[in-house]
Amino acid sequence: xxxxxxxxxxxxxxxxxxxxxxxxxxxxxxxxxxxxxxxxxxxxxxxxxxxxxxxxxxxxxxxxxxxxxxxxxxxxxxxxxxxxxxxxxxxxxxxxxxxxxxxxxxxxxxxxxxxxxxxxxxxxxxxxxxxxxxxxxxxxxxxxxxxxxxxxxxxxxxxxxxxxxxxxxxxxxxxxxxxxxxxxxxxxxxxxxxxxxxxxxxxxxxxxxx
Numbered sequence: 743x744x745x746x747x748x749x750x751x752x753x754x755x756x757x758x759x760x761x762x763x764x765x766x767x768x769x770x771x772x773x774x775x776x777x778x779x780x781x782x783x784x785x786x787x788x789x790x791x792x793x794x795x796x797x798x799x800x801x802x803x804x805x806x807x808x809x810x811x812x813x814x815x816x817x818x819x820x821x822x823x824x825x826x827x828x829x830x831x832x833x834x835x836x837x838x839x840x841x842x843x844x845x846x847x848x849x850x851x852x853x854x855x856x857x858x859x860x861x862x863x864x865x866x867x868x869x870x871x872x873x874x875x876x877x878x879x880x881x882x883x884x885x886x887x888x889x890x891x892x893x894x895x896x897x898x899x900x901x902x903x904x905x906x907x908x909x910x911x912x913x914x915x916x917x918x919x920x921x922x923x924x925x926x927x928x929x930x931x932x933x934x935x936x937x938x939x940x941x942x943x944x945x946x947x948x949x950x951x952x
Contacts, residue, residue, distance in 0.1 A: 831917050
């Protein structure tokens, strides 16, 4: 079994590229957040243990996350490996992951912080149908009117502001800089310029995976 790790800052376009990698490789996308929610919902032993931390507003310990991953890679769709989205975040997590599955490629989508701020702070959506727009990249055709349903109730996430985004970026860089160095030392780390067209980014990622 071999696996891929995909990471990048919030707003880097990981979701879009993850879907394309899955389509091209057949490897299922594995998000620890999704796994945690599923385990809690299904009432598994690991989910019950995780819920205690989540209910208290605490970070779920690495040991529980690793148990979740061990369970996930035993599922039938993961027999050839998986694509980890947003995990690992720290060197200790990467070391624990190495004991579970072989990571052959680490793809880091890199976008300058100022572009991330622009991307995230410009997002808004229709409160009626959920269609997503952006002030610069994808505005509504008529100001304040949803292209999809004609609704006029547009909303922005409270945390989509410059101060919060910069805090999230600072935490991301602090966590992942040592992780990038760790994977680079193993010769499997690929930096991808994420400040370009979606198709160009996908092309470079697939070339790195080949």
